[in-house]
Amino acid sequence: MRVSLPGNLSEMMTISLTGFMGCGKSSTGRALAGRLGARFVDLDAEIVARDGRIIPEIFRDGGEPAFRAVEQETLQAVLDEADAAAVPTVLALGGGTLTVSAARDLLLARTQCVFLRTRLETIRQRLGDADASRPLFADADALYARRAPIYAQAPFAVDTDGKTPDEVAEEIVTILLP
Numbered sequence: 001m002r003v004s005l006p007g008n009l010s011e012m013m014t015i016s017l018t019g020f021m022g023c024g025k026s027s028t029g030r031a032l033a034g035r036l037g038a039r040f041v042d043l044d045a046e047i048v049a050r051d052g053r054i055i056p057e058i059f060r061d062g063g064e065p066a067f068r069a070v071e072q073e074t075l076q077a078v079l080d081e082a083d084a085a086a087v088p089t090v091l092a093l094g095g096g097t098l099t100v101s102a103a104r105d106l107l108l109a110r111t112q113c114v115f116l117r118t119r120l121e122t123i124r125q126r127l128g129d130a131d132a133s134r135p136l137f138a139d140a141d142a143l144y145a146r147r148a149p150i151y152a153q154a155p156f157a158v159d160t161d162g163k164t165p166d167e168v169a170e171e172i173v174t175i176l177l178p
Helices: 025-036 043-051 055-085 101-110 120-127 137-151 165-176
Strands: 014-018 039-042 089-092 114-115 154-159
Touching: 014 025, 014 055, 014 101, 025 039, 025 089, 025 165, 039 043, 039 055, 043 055, 043 089, 055 089, 055 101, 114 165, 120 137, 154 165
Parallel strands: 014 089, 014 114, 039 089, 114 154
Antiparallel strands: none
16 A cells, blocks of 8 residues: 655655664565655665675775775765655665764654664574675674664664564554654
């Protein structure tokens, strides 16, 4: 079911989805964008498209600091483009985007940020224990524990365990457009 955004929200709303890797940001983002008639942007895919390297290559070439710099630059550009186009946008963030204070400040100020809260057990079931495309997953337990309080700073949260991306998208619509 497609939902119409009320008034000026349709011209300027950007919804960002945050949460740990494997929580469903991309699949939920696509479902939400379809439901709202909004543009969908996957930040990781956008980084690859703009930088010309896949994420593991960026990590290999410069470590996490280099990746976060590229991520911040891409995030700023995506948000500026969304504002300039005045079209509703759903933005699926990378799992660590919100951990960088500059990115977090930007997202909390310029988007409706929704935390897709997912138990680590569920994430392990979705991803398995090793995923070469996710350079930081090897230390998932400690990383999850460190990031959970940061994700919780998002003003909205939806539990995703046992739900399809469409069900999560519907819940987000209900929360943001009561």
